Amino acid sequence: MSKIIQILPKNILTEDIKAIVNNDFLNLIGIEPFSEVSINFLNQLSKEILSDTVTSQMPELVALAYFLRKSNIINITENFKKTIPDTEVSVPLGICFQIAPSNVDTIFMYSWAFSLLAGNSNIIRITQNVGEQLSSLLSIINRVINNPDIEDIRARNIILSYSYDDNINAYLSSVSDLRIIWGGDSTVQSIRKHLAKPTTRDIAFADKISYSIIESKYLLSLTNTSLTENVRLFYNDSYYFNQMACSSPQVVYFVGDDKDNHSASDIFWAKLEEILNSKAHFEHISVSMNKLAYLYEESASGMDLKIQSEVNPVNPTVVNISKEDIQKIGSICGGGYFHQCFLNDILELNQIIKHNEQTLSYIGFNLKILKNLVKTLNGKGIDRIVPVGQALTFMPTWDGFSLLNHFTKRVVVI
Numbered sequence: 001m002s003k004i005i006q007i008l009p010k011n012i013l014t015e016d017i018k019a020i021v022n023n024d025f026l027n028l029i030g031i032e033p034f035s036e037v038s039i040n041f042l043n044q045l046s047k048e049i050l051s052d053t054v055t056s057q058m059p060e061l062v063a064l065a066y067f068l069r070k071s072n073i074i075n076i077t078e079n080f081k082k083t084i085p086d087t088e089v090s091v092p093l094g095i096c097f098q099i100a101p102s103n104v105d106t107i108f109m110y111s112w113a114f115s116l117l118a119g120n121s122n123i124i125r126i127t128q129n130v131g132e133q134l135s136s137l138l139s140i141i142n143r144v145i146n147n148p149d150i151e152d153i154r155a156r157n158i159i160l161s162y163s164y165d166d167n168i169n170a171y172l173s174s175v176s177d178l179r180i181i182w183g184g185d186s187t188v189q190s191i192r193k194h195l196a197k198p199t200t201r202d203i204a205f206a207d208k209i210s211y212s213i214i215e216s217k218y219l220l221s222l223t224n225t226s227l228t229e230n231v232r233l234f235y236n237d238s239y240y241f242n243q244m245a246c247s248s249p250q251v252v253y254f255v256g257d258d259k260d261n262h263s264a265s266d267i268f269w270a271k272l273e274e275i276l277n278s279k280a281h282f283e284h285i286s287v288s289m290n291k292l293a294y295l296y297e298e299s300a301s302g303m304d305l306k307i308q309s310e311v312n313p314v315n316p317t318v319v320n321i322s323k324e325d326i327q328k329i330g331s332i333c334g335g336g337y338f339h340q341c342f343l344n345d346i347l348e349l350n351q352i353i354k355h356n357e358q359t360l361s362y363i364g365f366n367l368k369i370l371k372n373l374v375k376t377l378n379g380k381g382i383d384r385i386v387p388v389g390q391a392l393t394f395m396p397t398w399d400g401f402s403l404l405n406h407f408t409k410r411v412v413v414i
Contacts, residue, residue, distance in 0.1 A: 004141070004158055004159055005138050005141060005159040006020065006158070006160055006161070007128070007130070008160060008161060008162040010163045012163070012168070013167075014165075014167045014171050017162070017172070018171065020158060020160070021123055021171075026095065026175055028121055030119040030120055030121060030156070031092065033090050033118050033408055034080075034081070034117055035119065037149070037150055038153065039070060039073050039074065039077070040070075041145075041147075041153045042070075042073055042116065042117075043068065043069060043073065044144050045065070045140065046064075046065040046066070046070075047065075048140045048144055049061050049062070049137070049140060050062065050065045052136070052140060055136050055137065055140060058133055059240055060106055060133065060240055060241060061137060063393075064106060067110065067113075067394060068109075068113060073113070073117070076117075076396050076404075077117060079396070080404045083405075084410070087412055089410070090118075090408045090409070090410060091409050091411055092118055092121075092409070093178050093201070093408055093409050094176075094177030094178065095120065095122075095123065095177050095178070096115045096122045096176065096177070096178040096179075097123045097125075097175075098111060098122065098123070098124045098182075099125050099169075099179075099182055099191060100124060100126045100182055100183075101127075101182035102127035102129060102183070103241070103244045103245075104241050105130075105133065106133060107182065108124060108182065109137070110394040111180050111182075111403065112124060112157075114396070114404055114407050117407075118404060118407035120156075120177075120178065120407060121157065122156065122158070123158050123160065123172055124157075124159045124160065125160050125169075126160070126161045127161065128162070130161065145157075166190075166194070169190075169191060169194055170194040170195070173194040173196045174194070174196060176200055177197065177199065177200055178202075178203070178406070179196065179202045179203070181202065181203070181204045182205045184206060184207040188204040192204070201406060203403075205246070205399055207246070207331075207356060208246040208247075208356050208358035208359075208383075209246075209250050209251075209357060210247045210248060210249050210250060210357065210358045211251045211252070211357065211360050211361070212237070212249035212251070212253070212362065212363070213252075213255060213360055213363075214253065214254050214255065215255055215363065215364025216254045216255060216261045216265075217256050217260050217364075218364030218365075219264040219268060219364060220263060220264055220267070227267070228274075228275070230388060230389075231271040231272050231275055233387075233388045234272065234361075234388050235272060235275050235276070236389055237249060237361055237388060237389060238338075239281075239336065240392055242335055243332070243333075243335060244332060244334040246332075246358050247358055247384075247391045247392055248332075248334075248392070249338070249361055250333075250337075251329070251338070251339040251340070251341060252268075252338055252339070252340050252341075253340075253349070254340070254341075254342050254343070255342075255343045255344070256344070257344065258344075261342040261343075262342075265308075265340060265342075269308070269309060269316065272316055273315045273316070276314060276336075282313050282314055283314075283335060287313075287335040288312070290333065290334075290335060291311045291333060291335050291337045292311045294333040294337060295307070295311065295317070295319065295337075298319070298329075303325040304321065304325050305320065306319070306320040307319055307320075308340065315336075316338055317335075317336060317338065319337075319338070319339055320340050321339045321340065323343065323348065323352055326339070326341060327352065327354055346365065347376060350376055350377060353377060355380070357381035357383070358383050358384070359382075359384050359385075359391050360382050360384070360386075361386055361387065361388045361389075361390065362385065362386075362388060363388050370385050383398070383399050383400045
């Protein structure tokens with residue numbers, strides 16, 4: 001059985017990598033963008049994930065499977081094709097070197113899917129800390145990749161797991177036409193120090209923080225059924241990937257008058273506790289200890305904090321924070337640790353939003369208000385605004401990048 005996935009020993013040398021990523025691989029011509037073979041490969045992955053007894057029980061992989069299904073991929077590609085004028089032809093960019101993150105270990109699949117659709121060859125570096133979810137996914141990829149109908153895919157894609165090594169990363173950077181860098185600011189800087197071709201493009205997914213914003217009067221008007229559904233969707237955004245995804249909400253803003261904000265807050269967190277209890281949520285002691293340490297660190301930093309719901313293994317930890325201290329929030333804690341802030345007007349976000357905000361998920365508010373917020377921010381922070389429940393939904397435009405535009409080259413023909 002031929003494998004495109006190789007888990008390599010810790011003492012692997014650059015010369016060993018060159019034997020894998022050899023001239024035969026480097027000289028391959030790309031596949032035609034949006035080819036049937038690429039779409040069918042992704043669709044087969046989708047089917048296998050949903051039919052496998054293990055992966056079909058993993059919510060993050062089920063969401064991936066629905067993204068990869070043929071109807072969704074065709075919809076994405078057809079919408080992109082409409083943006084290409086008659087005077088241009090879209091072609092593959094070349095070789096894509098992707099550094100996958102370790103905290104959200106399957107998200108590389110989405111950017112890989114776009115690079116595959118673009119017709120590129122791909123070299124992907126994944127973490128050596130392969131957990132159950134990633135291991136199950138890799139098994140399915142190896143199973144599907146051996147379909148004789150997709151030899152073109154198998155020949156042009158390599159997934160490597162090796163200890164982080166500057167020499168290896170320098171070599172792979174030198175042969176790439178596109179680098180996709182997940183993993184935060186330090187990883188981005190570590191990869192960017194390696195020279196690449198003058199024409200090589202970089203797409204860097206650096207450290208980001210995301211928020212939820214709730215219109216308090218709207219929340220108070222909901223029936224119990226609608227309230228439960230909205231908070232359930234918030235749970236999905238927050239607790240999948242243990243709140244470590246860059247698009248998972250870390251701060252929850254309640255917007256309205258003071259009375260409505262306090263009432264909406266009480267109802268919202270009580271409903272989240274109810275949902276956690278219904279799912280028999282119980283976190284590992286290490287998660288609780290991490291949240292406690294994070295709380296102490298924030299308190300020691302001089303931030304004006306007030307604990308609403310203390311650290312415990314069955315409920316969310318909720319810490320009230322003033323809007324003046326929002327910008328002092330550092331790294332993501334995860335595990336169900338939420339900052340809460342009350343605002344009287346949504347446009348107060350203009351004084352709070354920083355450069356590294358990503359997703360703003362919302363309950364209530366109409367599109368006119370949200371678009372006006374974007375216009376007043378005028379490019380400052382926030383890459384996407386989506387209804388609660390869609391924070392983790394991967395989209396063709398991510399972190400401000402229109403991915404298929406960046407993964408292809410446009411050739412003008414007049």
